[in-house]
Amino acid sequence: MSSARQIRLDNDLVVIARPNRAARSVAVRLVLEAGAAFDPPGREGTAALVADLLDRGAGSLPGEAIASFFDDLGVAYAASARRDTTEIELRLLSRHLSGVLERVRLIAAEPTFPETEIRREKDQALTAIAERDQDTAAVAEMELHAALFPPGHPYHHPRLGTRDSVTRIDRPDLAAFHRARYRPGGTILSLAGDFDPARVFDLAARVFGSWATPAARGGTTAPPARVSIPDPPAPEKAVVVGRSIAGKTQADIALGFRGLRRLAPDLPSVLVLNSILGEFGLGGRLGKAIRDRAGLAYYAYSHFTAGLGAGPFAVRAGVAPDGVRRAIDLMRRTITQIVRRGVTPSELRDSRQALASSIPRRMETNPEAAAVLADAEFHGLGIDYPERLPGLIGKVTRNDVEDSARTYLTPDRSVLVVAGPAMEKEALS
C-alpha cells in the first residue's frame, strides 16, 4: 500500500500512481466532482447523460473513432455518474497507456455532444427509467432518497432523473453542465499497475497539463474547495411509503435514517456499527434475525453512503409479501436492541478485526487500488488513508459504537419504504 505516490499539476489536477509490476495491465480512474448531486433543478439526469455522452464525440474525433481506438486495443472503458462524482474507468494492457491517456483527456475535457448522439442516449435513458420504475430494489432506494432528502436537496432526486426531466434536457444543458463541473482543479487521476511512477507522472503532466480551468484562464490558481452538501433535516417522525408494482413476487424493504458525511469524525465508529448491525458474517445481526433464524429473506443487511454530504444509513431486505410484516418487526426489534442494549465485546472485537484486516485484500487488484486511492484523495483524506484506517478502526470503543447507534438509528425519525406486490395497508403500518 505504501508504494502509492502523488503529484499535483499546475492546473491542480492530482495524479496518483501506484505501481504493481506483478501485472501486465494498468487501471486508470478519473474522478470528477460532477455527480448527480449537481444536476440543475428540473434537469435531473443531466450528470448521467453527460457521462454517457463523453466518448460519443470529443475534440475532432467522432464517437466511432474513439470506440474503434479502444476496441482495437481491447481497452475496457466505462463512465458513470454517481451521487457526488462522475468516474471514468479504464483497464488496459500497460503498453497502450500513453495513447489511452490522450483519449481520456480528450473525452473529459472536450466532449462535443453531437445532437444525434444526444437523442439516442436520451432514448436509452428513458428505457432505463421505465425499467427502473418496475424494479422493486431500485424503487425502494429511490423512494428512500425522496423521503429522507427534501425536494431541492442534491440527494433528493434519482440519479437517472425522471421521464419528464430527461425529456427536457437539451444540448445547451449538457454543455453548460460540462463547463461548470468538468475541470482539472479538484479532479483526481488515479493509476495502478505495471508502470514506472516517474514516467507516468511525466506522461500525465504532458497529457493533462494543458487542460485549463476557467479560473486559471481568468488568472486565479487557488485549488477549488470541495462543495459542501447541506445536511437534510432528520425526518420529524416515522414516515412510511408503500409502492405497489404489479407482477412482482417479492417486496424490497428499506428502513432508512439520515447518515453521515465522509469526513465525519465518527466514521470509523459507524463502520464498526454497520458491520455489527448488518454486515459481519451473513449480514450481521439483521442477517442472523431475518435470514438465518426466521428464514424470511435471501438478503438482509445494512449499509450507509457517506459522501460530500450525509447519505442514507439504511437497513434492507427482500422478502415474500406474507413475510413483510414480520421482517419489518425484526428490523425494528434488531435496531431497538442495539440502541438500548449496545453491542457485546466479542462483536466489537470481531468487527474491528474483520474491517481492519480486510484492507490489503480490498486493494489487491489494480482497479480496486486505483479506486480506493482516488476516493481517499477526493475527500481530502490523503493517499495514506488506507494505511491509517486500520489504526482508526482499532481505536473504536464500545462507547463509540453505542453513541453512533443512538445518533443514527432513530426509529422515531426514520423512513420505511416497501416496494413490491400490492399489500394490505396493515402490513406496513
Add this chain to the structure above:
Amino acid sequence: MTAAARGGGVRAVRLPNGLVVLLREMRQAPVVSVWCWYRVGSRDERPGITGLSHWVEHMNFKGTRRIPKDDVIRRVELAGGTWNGYTWLDVTTYYETVQSDAFEEMLRLESSRMTECLYSTTEVEHERNVVISELQGGENDPRSFLEKEVTGTALQAHPYRWPTIGYLSDLKAITRDDLYGHYRRYYVPNNAILVAAGDFEAAAALRLVRRHFGGVRRGQEPPPVRTVEPPQSGERRLLVRRPSGAVYVDVAFHAPAAAEPDFAALLVTDGILAGGPTVNVWSGHDGRGPSKSSRLYRTLIEGNLAGQVSTLVLPSRHPYLYRIAMTANEGVDPARLEDVLTTEIDRLARGDIEARDLERAKNQFLARHALESESTTDFGHQLGFFETIASHRLFFDLPRRVLAVKAADVTAFARARLGRDRRTVGVLLPSAPPPAPAAAALPGAAVP
C-alpha cells in the same frame, strides 16, 4: 502422489484419493485465494429434485462437526477475507480470499465442508424459505424470467434445461434426506478440485493440502450425465406476457461445449457481433454491454432500436446455449430487433468479415483473458472452473485457439450453428401498460 504437471505456472497434482490440487504462486499482495470445486450442478438433477445442488451449497455454510455454524464465515472475515459460493450447470464451488497467514485455516474449513456438514432438520426448513426467497427475487426481474423460459424451450432433453435455483414445487417438496444424500454422493475427493492462488510457496502449500485432504476417503464415482440434446430442426418461438417496463427479446442458439474445437470460433463470432466475450463467469459479467464498435452496437443501439444488448458465451462441459438478449427502445417493434440480428448473422454466414473485424475481436478477447485473471481470486476461479468443465490447461490454451480462428471458421460456424432453424426466440411483452408507481395512502403515514 500420482502425477504432477506444470502449465501457466501451475502446479497440478492428483492425490491418491482422487482430489485434483492446483496451486499457483502469486506474490502481488499478502493474500491467498482458496477455491474448492465439486463437479455437481443442475445437470445432475431431474424434475422432482431441481434446485438440490444449489440448496446443498446453502446447507454447507451451516456448520460442520468441527466448525460451529457461526464460525464458518466468521473465521474467514477475521482473516480480512471475502468468501462466497455458487452453483451452476456443471459446478458447485466455495471460495475464501484471505490474508496469507490464514491459508491453513481455510484448508481446514474446506476439508471439513467436504466431509462433515451437519444438515439439521431445523436448518433445512429455515433454508427452504431462504432459497424460495432467492427464487422469488430472481422472478421479480422480467429479463431473468424470459431467460429461464427460453432455456427451457431451446433445450428439450438435456438437464441444462431447468433452472439452477429449481422449480418452486420441487423446493417445497425436497427433503432433508434428498439434500444429505446428494451431498454425500457428490462431495467426495475424487469429484473435487482444490485450488489455491496467492502468496505461498507451492511445495509448502502442497504439504498443507495433503495434511488436510490426504486422509479423506475416496467415494464412488458419481454417475455421468448420459442425455445428449437431440438436434433442433426448426425455429422455436415463445411469447411471454408479464408486467415489465420494456419489451425484451432473447434469442438462443445451440453452442459447442468449451472443449470442442469450434468453441474458439464462437468466441470470435461473439467478438465480432458484440465485442470480446468474457470467459470468467465469476467476475467478467460487468454489465458493460457490447463494445461500441461491434456490429450489434452499431446496428441495434446506434440504430435507435435497442437500449441494451447483451450476449452470453458460457463455457460448459456439455453443449449449452449462445444467447443474445435485447431490450427494445420504447415504441420499437421487437420484430425489428430480430430482423437486425438475422441480417448480422447472415453477413457472417456469407463471409462478410474483414481482417480488422477479426483482429479486433481477437485483441479484445486476449485483453479480457489477461485482465480477468490477474487477481488471486480470479486466477483461482479460472483454474478451478476450467478444470471442472474440461481442464485448466484449456484456459491457458484458449488464446492460442482464438488466434488460430480464420474468417472462414467464423463463416462456417455461423452457417452450421446460427441458422434460423436452430434458434429459439423469446419475446416478453408487458402484460399491461407499465403503470407509474402509485403511492399507497397509509394510515398514519406521511408520504412526502
